[in-house]
Amino acid sequence: MLRFMNTLGKCLEDFVPIAPPRVGLYTCGPTVYDHAHIGNFRTYVFEDLLRRYLEFRGYDVHHVMNITDVEDKTIARANAEGIPLHELTARYVEAFFEDIDALGILRAHQYPRATEHIPEMVEQIEKLIANGHAYAQDGSVFFRISTFPGYGRLSGMDMDGIQPGARVDCDEYEKEDVRDFALWKAPKTGEPVWQTRLGPGRPGWHIECSSMSMKYLGASFDIHTGGVDNIFPHHENEIAQAEGCTGAPFVRYWLHSEHLLVNQEKMSKSKQNFYTLRDLLARGYPARALRYALISVHYRKPLNLTMDALDAAAAAVERLADFHRRIVELPATAAAAAAGSNRVVDAVRQTEQDVTEALDEDLGVSTALGAVFDFVREMNRILDESGVSTEDRATVLGLWRKLDDIFGVFQPPVEELSSELLGLVRQREAARRDRRWKDADALRDTLLDAGVVLEDTPAGTRWKRRRAATTT
């Protein structure tokens, strides 16, 4: 039974979709004013694992991720660069897709953008005004929190405790109550303006997610996710907006991922520990190693990213790739043997069961990966001792494909070698055959300098790309 830690209620709950096998999944996406940083991707990778695992468990997931292309930061950045908003956001939307592709994150089924859903937001705001949950003031529209008794339930915030003055800044907008939040913002110089039935202005941030999620997933849907910092106020406000509008329960399961730390500290540009994906790729870490590092820690635990940890992740991924290559390239002679057949079948079955049990429990990914590495060791033992039959190999590769569908880090990319380098490999094989060890070793060194590592096996010499040097 699949279970999730639901932020709403703070306990482990059995996962029961509203209309199985369909699952509506909404994940809070990027604000496209700059490159996303590696902490953002921690969340996106978690959401990718969630989606992939739901699919593995037979659910028909409909995944929607919003793109926030109009809010304070995007406007400020576009103004600073002196370019139109859409030009700025188009640039970073493109970068975002490049990055998630590099990390092997599956594309959502839809990426609705705020600027393309102004009418839907206006309509929702009108409903909220009509039923008394919202009020217009000085050209803006605010949500009236006092009319929504459930406010604060998701975050556990006691709204009565928040009083004007102390820590709460009254912003430039006049509101009935400082706790009220903006649904629609009156026009200001230097800001984009939409002419709507509400008057001119632009949407507040929170309204886009409730409008767009309900448009594509319905008034009530299954799962909504984001980083922990979104719990309050963003998701709290979404609930108020949605339920205040429809009267129906908005979301069944709220899942939130913890933040990523760098060297046990919060990432910040001033501490010079702020990394985008591109920064880390430029340091030579393979994208798959980064994905592994981001995925291998449970999503509700802070992830402490260090360069040592990334080196370790790169090595772990290589161990998995080495195993995959070994099983794929298994020579026919060894593949004909079948002494280990029962062990293979047992190991495959046990591994699939262990991985499923672990992930069923709120995506217990560390335990699941532990089971995978146990499997790799057992299979390597079998391969050392007896080899496997062609049939068993197919069974193993079948499991491997399933695991890769879930984790997205097990199937190594196909590597190619230039004909010159391949020629050197052949020359060295000839040298070894003639026992010209010095020549053979010199050729091996040459290839190593070219980034090619050789492995001599009873069935011949294999080559692979050297793991990128990643020091400092």
Add this chain to the structure above:
RNA sequence: GGCGGCAUAGCCAAGUGGUAAGGCAGAGGACUGCAAAUCCUUCAUCCUCGGUUCAAAUCCGAGUGCCGCCUCCA
């Protein structure tokens, strides 16, 4: 000040009452012409101090440290 998260070997990290998964790094060994890959062996008593219990990393209390939220930061 209010609310919440975390603290396990050199590093990353599982485990939430019965004598510490897994990965990386290290040490020794097997295999190898030498390597690489692989396998075997080895490497912690769980932040501190109290308490509950036959039994605690795991429950309770008090500390210490780090991180986050408290109006728009994944």
